[in-house]
Amino acid sequence: MDITLVSVHWLYLLFIVLIIGFMIRRLDTTVLCISGIFLLGLLATGDLPRSVSGVFGSFIYAIKELLGTILIISIIVGLSRVLTRSGINETMISPFARLIRSPGLAYWVTGILMMVISWFFWPSPAVALIGAVLLPVAVRAGLPALGVAMAMNLFGHGIALSSDYIIQGAPKLTADAAGIPVGDVVAASVPLVLVMGAVTTAVSFWYMRRDMKSGALTMSTGLKADVAAAGSPSGSASAPLSPRMRLFFAILVPVLFALDVVLMFTMNLQGGDATALIGGTALLLMLFISMAVHRKKGLEEATTYMTDGFLFGFRIFGPVIPIAAFFYLGDSAFFELFGKVLPEGSHGIVNDLGSALASAVPLNPAVGAVTLTAVGAITGLDGSGFSGISLAGSIANLFAASIGHGIATLTAMGQIAAIWVGGGTLIPWALIPAAAICGVDPFELARRNVKPVVIGLAVTTVFAMFLL
Template sequence: MMLGPFLLPIALRVGLPVIGVAMAMNLFGHGIALSGDFIIQGAPKLTSSAAGVTVRQVMRASVPLVITAGVIATGLGYWMLRRDMKRGKLTSVPQGGEVTQDKDVKLSAKIAAILVPLVFLATIVATITLGLKGDDATALIGGVSFLLFIVIAFLEYRHQAPQVVMTYVQEGFTFSMKIFAPVIPIAGFFFMGSPDVAPQILGKGAPGYLFDLDKALAAHVPLSMATVAIIIVLVGIIAGLDGSGFSGLVLVGTLAQALGTPVGANVAMLAALGQLGSIYSGGGTLVPWGVLDVAGVTGVNPEELTRRNFLPVMAGLAGATVVAIVLM
């Protein structure tokens, strides 16, 4: 979202419709980057802990799936944009009118335009060099972001900066609680389905009810790697419909272990596939309330954006499912 205001005028100037900019931010940012989450590793950490495998196993298994889904989704999305542009259905003019260039740009804006990309590039290099993962990587990026926020606020607002900073911090915490609050009860509920975690919640000797249900289901319904893979990705998509892709990771991880073990499937591959479904859906590509940040930056209608994303994302997930079945 930070790069959106910088890239939007450039994209419009070269003829890309504003809806295309929003799609690119969704598919590359909320899709390819977030579904793999190879730098911070927050998503694979949640998925792997529920699936009973390591973070490295989930990340390794997700590489071909992320590539497949990303290539298909972005390729199909680009083709659809080109098709509609040729038909005259889309233009490069934003909803607010023609693009204008403000010649009187403030010094603080010029400094921020240079400082922010350089600092975040250095942060990425530091994260990889120091081997930071999970909470450590998240803490570094969050701390750097907050320091940049304070510095830019003082450059822009001078003596009013403390008040401005606190106002935006309050708004940020409110927004984050709305998004991530469902993770806590959902995670606790589905962790009770795992025989490894259930005793920690319900007490010693507690059964993993989800695994018991799976054994009963496996005894009556013939399961195969293909059907299990399809179930996992569909559950991930449905779980992400609340607008928080992370809230479904525990569910798909637990199901991957529960359904994959009886059929001898690669649990890490199943978990990675479910992770893709949940992140692509709730991470900000398939539901209008999940794309509000991108829609707000670009000024497009969130419902129109999700309609544009639907076919490319579903085609990408279908391709990733086929690849997962083949590799298992």
């Protein structure tokens, strides 16, 4: 094999190590990923113009792969804003408020409702959807605002975002990087998500009740601002809907999404097809509700909601695109951008590395599970949760090639670890949405989440070893 082409593999591996190092030190990886793309192209082709073009081409490739995910998130954010502004979200959630009569019920009802809504709307919009209504109710029931924020984080940014069964943005990123179907990752993640979610939320609840009894956690713990003010509705419609119309839309929205779920199961829709169904439903709902709420200004306001959603989507995925572009080079993107420059019989850089590792290092399921958890947790240190899950998928591919099986389980384990750490449960700057609406200090919220999440990851990793 040509020494230059062997060097391509080593250079790719070197940049993976550097990216992990940057994430540990909380440094931005964008410039590093772009440099890696350029140097890989230059080393493989020896052609400077082609290498420069490859950087831009890799971005186009990544955007094409991510575009469906970006669009669905953007549309759903636009829908969530019109629901919030029109007051429909309050009507949707108000029946659950009647169930909250104790701190324990407040924790579990808030958390479970957050999880369900987050599966359809993603956690950040879901915080806005339910926080304004349930926070004052939960506080009146005796649950500190910090406890409400914990429930939102663990159930929404933890369970719902790490599984992402409806929108399937996270499984698609990891599945693409691992080179397996989205459905395989989703199926493999079910038992892991159940264990991680059950252990983490139960441990968090136990610690919370213990500290409430001892006085270590009070109604004022972690508060930064007045809770009532933080939880009050943040907007009103310029042309408010009548109570009857709000009730109509409050029923229509969940019913249509429930029908989507039924269709996804009956018609076996997964990945892009499932995303398209949810996205089309959300888009039509947003337009229909905008016209009903704003009447004569409905056309202009509908465009505004769409624009706001797109701004949110590209702002969230801006840091993801460069790192995804780099990790896509480990698979088919390298051939598309730079041609058949790898050795005959090569199936991509990552697969080649996996084969080499399989012949050099006898790995076992225990080492693989621990490694993927560690890699996922490290990649989550940037506070995104999504920017590093492509890395988790690539490494799962590499380790599975060595072990001989278990790629879907390893990929799901890396995805769960990355999103639980970086998606909004441990990194303070990723906790801001829930912390802000609950009026608590994000650093205190992160501190409260550390033990439950670490214990949950440890138990889930051990459980994953038995599945491999």
